[in-house]
Structures are given as structure tokens and as C-alpha cells.
Amino acid sequence: MKLGIISPSNSEIAAFLEKVENKKEEKAAMMRLITGEFEGHEVFIGISGVCKVNAALCATLLIERKKIDTLILTGVAGAIDASLLIGDTVIATEIAYHDVNNAFLAVDVDPPYLEGDWMPSDKTLIEKAKAALGDFYADHRVYYGKCVTGEAFIEDNGRDAIIEKLDPLCTDMETASAAHIARCYGIPYIAIRSITDTPNDSGFATFKENFLTSSAVEQECLAALIRELYK
Numbered sequence: 001m002k003l004g005i006i007s008p009s010n011s012e013i014a015a016f017l018e019k020v021e022n023k024k025e026e027k028a029a030m031m032r033l034i035t036g037e038f039e040g041h042e043v044f045i046g047i048s049g050v051c052k053v054n055a056a057l058c059a060t061l062l063i064e065r066k067k068i069d070t071l072i073l074t075g076v077a078g079a080i081d082a083s084l085l086i087g088d089t090v091i092a093t094e095i096a097y098h099d100v101n102n103a104f105l106a107v108d109v110d111p112p113y114l115e116g117d118w119m120p121s122d123k124t125l126i127e128k129a130k131a132a133l134g135d136f137y138a139d140h141r142v143y144y145g146k147c148v149t150g151e152a153f154i155e156d157n158g159r160d161a162i163i164e165k166l167d168p169l170c171t172d173m174e175t176a177s178a179a180h181i182a183r184c185y186g187i188p189y190i191a192i193r194s195i196t197d198t199p200n201d202s203g204f205a206t207f208k209e210n211f212l213t214s215s216a217v218e219q220e221c222l223a224a225l226i227r228e229l230y231k
Contacts, residue, residue, distance in 0.1 A: 001229065004044045004068030005222070006058050008174050011212065012075040013045060016219045020045070028065065031058050035066070038223070041230050044068050048174065051151055055174035059181040070125070070189070070229075071182045074222045076214045077147065077170040077193035078154055078207070080162055084195050086210050087140040089221050090170045091129045092147040092191035094118040095179045098162045098171060099150035117166065118146070119179045122188030125229075129190060132228035138220040140194070145169040147191060149176030155202050170195060192225065194218035 007013035010032075017023070020036035020043065027033070031054075032047040044066040048058035055073070062068045077090060084090070096102070096117045105114040126144065133142045146168040152158065154171050162171060175191045182189040194214040197206040 001070055002042070002044065002066065002068045003226065003229070004046065004062040004066060004071045006046045006048050006055060006062070006071065006073045006174070006178055008048055008050050008055065008075045010047055012215045013047060013219065015216055016222055017045070019223065028061050029057055031061055033061060033066070038226060041226070043226070051173050052149065052177035056177040056181050059178040063181070063185050063187060069187060071178065071187050072222065072225065073175050073178050073189070073191040074218050075172065075174065075193060076196045076211060076218065077172040078202075079170050079195045079198040080148075080154075080159060081169045082199045084143065084169060084198055085141070086195055086198060086201060087214055087217055089133070089137065089140060089142045089192060089194045089217055090147060091126065091133070091142065091144045092121050092175060092193065093126055093144050094120050094146045095176045095191065096146070096148050096166055096168070097150065097176045098148040098166055098168075099152065114180075119176065119183055121179075121190040125188055125190040128228045129192075129225050132224040133221055137224065138217045140217055142221070143169055147172065147175055147193060149173060153204060153207070155204070159199060192218050192221050194221070
């Protein structure tokens with residue numbers, strides 16, 4: 001396995017990077033690409049920056065330059081489902097865009113096209129995540145379900161429209177685009193997202209307040225999943 005990991009920011013991967021040995025870093029297309037060993041296993045980490053184009057570019061670089069054959073996206077997210085609490089973690093089983101007319105992506109004339117709204121995560125990776133994390137890990141609950149991606153930070157405005165259209169657990173700004181790239185290359189993928197803000201505790205100030213603590217949770221989950229993958 002040649003495992004690639006994408007994080008939108010240094011803060012969302014810094015604690016994990018401290019556990020990575022023999023690190024070598026390079027820059028490509030303004031992206032930070034880091035090669036190293038986590039508990040004896042080679043990993044390839046891309047720090048993409050925020051939003052869809054950056055994540056897609058980073059995924060492409062990892063696949064083309066590092067020849068990864070498995071992709072994990074990790075980071076934080078905002079809850080759409082009101083049952084989620086800050087610090088809970090969502091393992092994406094299906095991923096979609098919430099700000100794209102998917103009818104344009106689901107035509108069979110000019111590929112790469114999608115087969116409907118949702119891009120399913122790899123079944124084996126989902127099962128490995130369940131084995132590693134269960135329903136409660138790092139002192140927080142773990143959920144398995146739908147995640148969506150769009151360019152805008154979602155506060156109260158826009159939440160109802162996303163629920164009506166797609167009814168996901170959470171939303172972020174990178175996952176679907178990187179998953180789209182992985183799908184085009186035939187690379188299995190999954191995403192780990194820990195919650196910074198919720199419908200009951202929303203807003204950018206709440207996001208900033210919880211960013212580092214939620215980032216720590218998703219990085220613990222990431223490490224646990226990788227250990228399970230290499231059993």
C-alpha cells in the first residue's frame with residue numbers, strides 16, 4: 001500500500017506529523033508534499049490549503065508524483081445533522097458536492113462523469129475504520145454517513161437547503177473534490193472529519209474556538225485507522 005493523506009492545513013495534521021519519522025518535504029505547485037514513516041510504514045502527506053481546487057490539485061500531485069494507491073482525507077467539518085456535537089467525528093461513507101448542479105456531472109457524454117449525486121467511499125476502508133474506531137473514539141462519538149463539500153462556510157443560512165437536497169451529516173470545503181480526483185484515477189478513498197460547529201452552536205467564531213481541539217480528535221482517528229490498515 002502507498003498511502004496518501006490530504007489535510008487542508010498544517011494545524012489539521014501537525015500532531016500526526018510529529019509522529020512521522022524520516023520526513024522529507026518538497027513543494028510542488030505551491031503544495032507541501034511530505035514523505036515519511038509512521039510506525040514503520042511509508043506515508044505521503046499533502047497539505048493542500050482550503051477549498052475544492054486546492055484539494056483536487058493536491059490529490060492529483062500525490063497520485064501522479066508519489067504514485068499513491070489509497071487516499072485518506074482528514075480535517076474538520078461543520079455539522080449539518082443537529083444530533084452531532086462538537087468534537088464528534090464523521091467517517092464519510094458517501095460524498096457529494098452541495099454547490100454543484102450534479103446533473104452536469106452525471107451525463108455519459110463527456111467523462112469524467114459521476115453516477116448520480118454521491119461518490120461512495122471504499123467499502124474496505126469503511127470496514128477498517130469501523131474496526132479501528134467503533135462508535136466512540138478519542139472521547140467522542142464516531143458516525144458513519146454522508147458528507148458534502150462546497151466553497152462557502154455554512155452558518156445558519158444555507159443549512160436548510162443542504163438538508164433538503166442531500167441530508168448529510170456534515171459539510172466541508174475539500175472532501176468531494178479530492179474524492180472526485182481519486183475516483184477518476186480508480187484510487188480507493190475515505191474521509192475523516194471532526195466537528196467544529198453545529199446547528200445549535202454555529203458561526204465562524206465557534207469554528208475558530210473549537211478548531212484545534214477538533215483537529216486533535218481527527219488526527220487521533222487518522223492514526224488509529226492507519227494502524228488498522230497495516231495489521
